[in-house]
Amino acid sequence: MDPDASVARLAALGHPLRARILAALTRQPATIADLARATARPPGTVAHHVGRLERAGFLEVVRVRRVRAVVERTYGVTALVDDYVRQAIGSSAPGVAEPGARTRDARRWPMQLIRPGDVPAERSDPMHFTGGIWAGLVLDEWPHGGPKIMWCHWDPGSRTTWHRHPRGQILHVTDGSGLVQVRGERARRLGPGDVVYAAPEEEHWHGAAPDNVLVYLSIMEGVTTFGSPEERVPDEVYLAGFREAEAGPTGRSAARPAARGD
Numbered sequence: 001m002d003p004d005a006s007v008a009r010l011a012a013l014g015h016p017l018r019a020r021i022l023a024a025l026t027r028q029p030a031t032i033a034d035l036a037r038a039t040a041r042p043p044g045t046v047a048h049h050v051g052r053l054e055r056a057g058f059l060e061v062v063r064v065r066r067v068r069a070v071v072e073r074t075y076g077v078t079a080l081v082d083d084y085v086r087q088a089i090g091s092s093a094p095g096v097a098e099p100g101a102r103t104r105d106a107r108r109w110p111m112q113l114i115r116p117g118d119v120p121a122e123r124s125d126p127m128h129f130t131g132g133i134w135a136g137l138v139l140d141e142w143p144h145g146g147p148k149i150m151w152c153h154w155d156p157g158s159r160t161t162w163h164r165h166p167r168g169q170i171l172h173v174t175d176g177s178g179l180v181q182v183r184g185e186r187a188r189r190l191g192p193g194d195v196v197y198a199a200p201e202e203e204h205w206h207g208a209a210p211d212n213v214l215v216y217l218s219i220m221e222g223v224t225t226f227g228s229p230e231e232r233v234p235d236e237v238y239l240a241g242f243r244e245a246e247a248g249p250t251g252r253s254a255a256r257p258a259a260r261g262d
Contacts, residue, residue, distance in 0.1 A: 012056035018049045029062050029076035030223040038223045040137045119151050128226040131158025147221045154214040159207025162231045166222035171196040178214035180206040187241030205233050
C-alpha cells in the first residue's frame with residue numbers, strides 16, 4: 001500500500017464530522033441534503049467533507065438523478081471501508097459505546113434543560129414536504145450514542161411525502177391534530193398525547209389536519225429515505241384519508257376521548 005495514500009486517508013478520517021458522515025453512510029446511502037439533515041450542518045459544509053472522503057477513496061457516487069434543474073448525487077461507502085474502519089468509527093455511531101464510556105463521559109455531559117425558546121426553528125426542505133413545516137433540532141449529540149430528537153410544527157394541511165426510517169421513528173404529539181398513514185393501511189387521526197411508533201423501513205406519511213396545526217417531538221436514528229417529489233401525497237388522497245380517519249373503522253364519527261379534567 002502506498003504510504004502517502006495511507007497518510008492521506010488517515011487525515012481524511014481525522015475530522016469528527018467526517019466520522020459522523022461515514023458512520024451514517026455505512027448504514028445506508030444518502031444525498032448531501034440527507035446528510036445535512038442527519039448532522040444538522042449546512043449542506044455546503046457537508047459537501048466539502050463528503051468531497052474529502054470521496055477523494056480519499058472512502059465514498060463513491062451510487063446514484064445520480066436530476067431534480068428539476070439540479071443534479072442530485074447519492075453517496076455510498078466503498079470496499080475500502082472494511083471492518084477496521086467500521087470499528088474505528090463505530091464508537092461515534094448511535095447505540096455503540098465501549099464499556100465504561102457512559103460513566104466516564106457523564107462528567108463532561110451534565111444534565112441539560114432545553115426550553116422551547118432555546119431551539120431555533122427552520123423551514124424544512126420543500127422537496128420532501130407539502131405546505132409549511134418548521135423543525136428545530138432539540139438534541140443531536142449524546143455522550144454514549146443515542147437518537148436524534150427534533151421539534152416539528154406543521155401548518156394546517158401540510159404533510160410529508162412517503163418516506164421511511166432505517167431504525168424506525170417515534171412521534172409524541174404535544175399539540176394540534178393530524179394524520180398518519182402506513183402504505184396499504186387506512187389513515188389514523190393524531191391528537192395531543194398520542195405516541196406513534198413507525199417500525200424500521202415502514203413506509204408512511206404524516207402531517208397536520210386540514211383545519212389545525214400539528215406539533216410533535218420526533219425521536220429517530222439514521223438518515224430518512226424520502227420518496228421522489230412525484231410521490232407527494234396529493235390533495236385528493238390526503239383529504240380522503242382525513243375523511244376516513246374522521247369516520248373511524250365503523251364509519252361513524254370518531255370522537256376523541258375527553259382529556260383528564262375536561
